[in-house]
Amino acid sequence: MGATFSEKVLGAKAGKKVKAGEVVTVSPDYILSHDNTAAISQKFAQLGVDKVKCPDKIIIILDHVVPASTEKYAQNHKIIREFVEKQGISNFFDIHNGICHQVLSESGFALPGKLILGADSHTTSYGAFGAFSAGIGRSEVASVWATDKIWLRVPDTIKIELKGSFARGTFAKDAILKIIGEQGADRANYKALEFCGRAVKDLTLASRLVFANMAAEMGAKNGYFAPDSRALDFLKQHARTDFKPVFSDSDAEYEAVLKYDLSILEPQVACPHTVDNVKPITEVEGIKFHQGLIGTCTNGRFEDLKVAADILRDKKIHPAVRVLILPASRKEFLKALKKGIIEVLAEAGCVILNSGCGPCLGAHQGILAPGETALSTANRNFQGRMGSRDSKIFLASPATVAASALTGKITDPRKYL
Amino acid sequence: MNKGKVWKYGDNVNTDVIFPGKYTYVLMEPEEMAKHALEDLDPGFAAQVKAGDIIVAGRNFGCGSSREQAASCLKYAGVQAVIAVSFARIFFRNAINQGLPVVQSEKAVRNISAGEEVEVDFESGQIKAEKGTFKFHALPDSVLNILQAGGLIEYTKLFIKNDGT
Numbered sequence: 001m002g003a004t005f006s007e008k009v010l011g012a013k014a015g016k017k018v019k020a021g022e023v024v025t026v027s028p029d030y031i032l033s034h035d036n037t038a039a040i041s042q043k044f045a046q047l048g049v050d051k052v053k054c055p056d057k058i059i060i061i062l063d064h065v066v067p068a069s070t071e072k073y074a075q076n077h078k079i080i081r082e083f084v085e086k087q088g089i090s091n092f093f094d095i096h097n098g099i100c101h102q103v104l105s106e107s108g109f110a111l112p113g114k115l116i117l118g119a120d121s122h123t124t125s126y127g128a129f130g131a132f133s134a135g136i137g138r139s140e141v142a143s144v145w146a147t148d149k150i151w152l153r154v155p156d157t158i159k160i161e162l163k164g165s166f167a168r169g170t171f172a173k174d175a176i177l178k179i180i181g182e183q184g185a186d187r188a189n190y191k192a193l194e195f196c197g198r199a200v201k202d203l204t205l206a207s208r209l210v211f212a213n214m215a216a217e218m219g220a221k222n223g224y225f226a227p228d229s230r231a232l233d234f235l236k237q238h239a240r241t242d243f244k245p246v247f248s249d250s251d252a253e254y255e256a257v258l259k260y261d262l263s264i265l266e267p268q269v270a271c272p273h274t275v276d277n278v279k280p281i282t283e284v285e286g287i288k289f290h291q292g293l294i295g296t297c298t299n300g301r302f303e304d305l306k307v308a309a310d311i312l313r314d315k316k317i318h319p320a321v322r323v324l325i326l327p328a329s330r331k332e333f334l335k336a337l338k339k340g341i342i343e344v345l346a347e348a349g350c351v352i353l354n355s356g357c358g359p360c361l362g363a364h365q366g367i368l369a370p371g372e373t374a375l376s377t378a379n380r381n382f383q384g385r386m387g388s389r390d391s392k393i394f395l396a397s398p399a400t401v402a403a404s405a406l407t408g409k410i411t412d413p414r415k416y417l
Numbered sequence: 418m419n420k421g422k423v424w425k426y427g428d429n430v431n432t433d434v435i436f437p438g439k440y441t442y443v444l445m446e447p448e449e450m451a452k453h454a455l456e457d458l459d460p461g462f463a464a465q466v467k468a469g470d471i472i473v474a475g476r477n478f479g480c481g482s483s484r485e486q487a488a489s490c491l492k493y494a495g496v497q498a499v500i501a502v503s504f505a506r507i508f509f510r511n512a513i514n515q516g517l518p519v520v521q522s523e524k525a526v527r528n529i530s531a532g533e534e535v536e537v538d539f540e541s542g543q544i545k546a547e548k549g550t551f552k553f554h555a556l557p558d559s560v561l562n563i564l565q566a567g568g569l570i571e572y573t574k575l576f577i578k579n580d581g582t
Contacts, residue, residue, distance in 0.1 A: 361438035
């Protein structure tokens with residue numbers, strides 16, 4: 001019997017052959033943290049060691065509240081900058097770079113076969129490039145900084161076979177929402193997701209990031225795409241270091257194989273207050289909302305902003321709604337700026353925000369009041385996440401949010417594309 | 418462990434309703450964090466919870482964010498253990514790492530009601546409730562060692578001391 005990608009990566013790290021279910025002690029290649037680095041550094045201080053063990057493995061990206069919105073957040077950032085200086089951490093990205101998952105990816109750390117752990121649940125994103133990446137907690141990051149070791153359970157793997165190509169008005173976001181809606185928010189708990197099938201070669205890296213990012217919303221430990229020529233061509237330009245792609249064996253053992261045909265997919269919407277409460281757009285059309293959000297680490301890349309601009313070009317958003325644009329990174333923002341996309345969005349009446357997490361987790365810049373509803377391209381719609389516990393969040397693709405922004409109510413984007 | 422009064426909740430109790438994102442970089446003190454535990458799920462919880470109380474919930478408890486405060490705010494609020502049908506993986510790790518015992522037992526959850534007193538015995542792997550005694554699988558030693566040390570920070574301190582790392 002062959003081995004899955006996850007068994008191979010964790011086995012190589014543990015120095016032995018391992019099977020799903022085993023617990024291994026391993027050293028990660030990179031450890032990510034963001035604004036929570038201040039809190040982690042306090043936990044690190046409790047350990048009684050002065051210096052981190054491997055400063056070059058540590059990646060710190062400020063993104064959650066950038067620029068700082070209050071004195072408290074400013075102090076938080078200051079503690080982090082001092083820690084970075086003291087520990088000699090060179091992979092530090094200050095507030096002007098963007099959201100950690102996009103910045104880490106575009107900076108060439110997300111590499112095939114690498115083990116990347118992060119104090120953020122959407123650390124699953126780097127599987128888009130063939131890395132094994134999983135979210136962990138703050139104490140664990142502090143402990144890894146000190147010891148360069150962590151225990152991980154080797155996950156079972158669910159294979160998701162994608163075939164067909166997207167019909168007009170449907171995108172990666174619709175596909176992953178459909179999958180989560182059918183399978184449930186805990187279907188992949190403690191497990192790995194492997195996205196494969198004939199449709200994968202046509203998926204852009206930005207679209208693969210949507211799948212891998214949202215794998216977390218199915219409970220997955222990690223999501224994985226086998227690196228193909230599209231991924232390797234990108235990495236030729238961007239990789240920070242050497243890497244060796246790792247692939248599942250053809251006779252590897254899977255917990256389940258799920259099959260989806262992209263060509264029969266309709267636009268999908270996740271309704272309040274869980275990501276698996278998914279309905280086809282035809283069932284929710286007409287619901288009014290107050291705030292649209294296009295962007296985030298899920299859907300804030302060039303291709304997302306472009307599809308929104310294609311719908312909003314030479315039009316104005318509905319006077320009853322406000323629309324926030326939150327690019328995934330400064331690089332993606334600049335790409336869109338140079339192509340005139342940012343201008344189109346601003347002309348339409350959208351508010352362009354600094355790249356960061358802000359409104360997605362209700363930290364700042366676009367908090368919802370009681371009774372308000374948001375239509376967002378983010379990955380999570382839990383009660384109270386964007387502000388008041390009496391507000392609601394619907395999740396959809398950038399095309400759906402842009403089309404809906406024109407009418408002030410949830411609208412099928414196929415009418416505008 | 419001593420008997421504890423049960424607070425019962427449903428499926429998919431997520432990290433945002435356990436400890437809202439707006440507090441994650443603002444509240445650092447244990448007493449402050451405890452005051453906001455479960456705020457967006459059950460606004461009355463934090464004021465009424467007593468030391469030693471037990472949370473009983475459905476599937477996928479703690480899903481969502483990796484924020485460790487979702488586990489630590491419950492511990493600081495005095496919660497003795499969480500019994501659920503299943504736990505989201507990062508919450509499960511965080512709970513162990515914060516020294517908050519987590520127990521998986523669908524049968525117990527189905528048979529325990531809000532307000533009753535239950536007792537969790539980790540050595541025998543049993544939950545004693547009004548409707549009977551329910552067994553659960555003991556945690557692996559590597560995980561129990563962290564719980565017994567009082568959480569990962571304490572455990573790592575021991576590791577560093579013994580290993581000389």
